[in-house]
Amino acid sequence: MATVTDVRRIATSLPGVLERIGGHTGEPEWRVRSGAIVWVRGPTQSDLRALAELDRSWPDGVVLGLRVADLQEKEALLAAEPDVLFTIPHFDGYPALLLRLDAVEADRLEELVCDAWLVRAPARERNAWLAERGLE
Numbered sequence: 001m002a003t004v005t006d007v008r009r010i011a012t013s014l015p016g017v018l019e020r021i022g023g024h025t026g027e028p029e030w031r032v033r034s035g036a037i038v039w040v041r042g043p044t045q046s047d048l049r050a051l052a053e054l055d056r057s058w059p060d061g062v063v064l065g066l067r068v069a070d071l072q073e074k075e076a077l078l079a080a081e082p083d084v085l086f087t088i089p090h091f092d093g094y095p096a097l098l099l100r101l102d103a104v105e106a107d108r109l110e111e112l113v114c115d116a117w118l119v120r121a122p123a124r125e126r127n128a129w130l131a132e133r134g135l136e
Helices: 002-010 045-053 071-080 106-120 123-132
Strands: 017-023 028-031 037-042 063-067 096-100
Touching: 002 028, 002 037, 028 106, 037 096, 037 106, 063 106, 071 096, 071 106, 106 123
Parallel strands: none
Antiparallel strands: 017 028, 028 037, 037 063, 063 096
């Protein structure tokens, strides 16, 4: 089971990532200049109402928002890992999904956070990071 401490360690090890506290939520988010890559995401009252209309509920435990490349990747990830990843109506049409932190292993969390960073990182930093790992 991964923790917010794991998220912090992984995210802040990536070039250009800063941690800040979200203005509306008081929860941490990790971002680059172009926007957030991963953030702690609790439910809003609107989220809870929308989920209730779908006969669903918000899971227990910490939930993260996680940026993905596009809607196709989002759908593929949701289909592949339904016990870990989910979405809500608020995220319809948006390239991000939600992750149950208590349901993901730290290694998989690292892959997902790094992938989110790759989506948002400046090209120069992204290309250097990939080259350092032989992943160009």
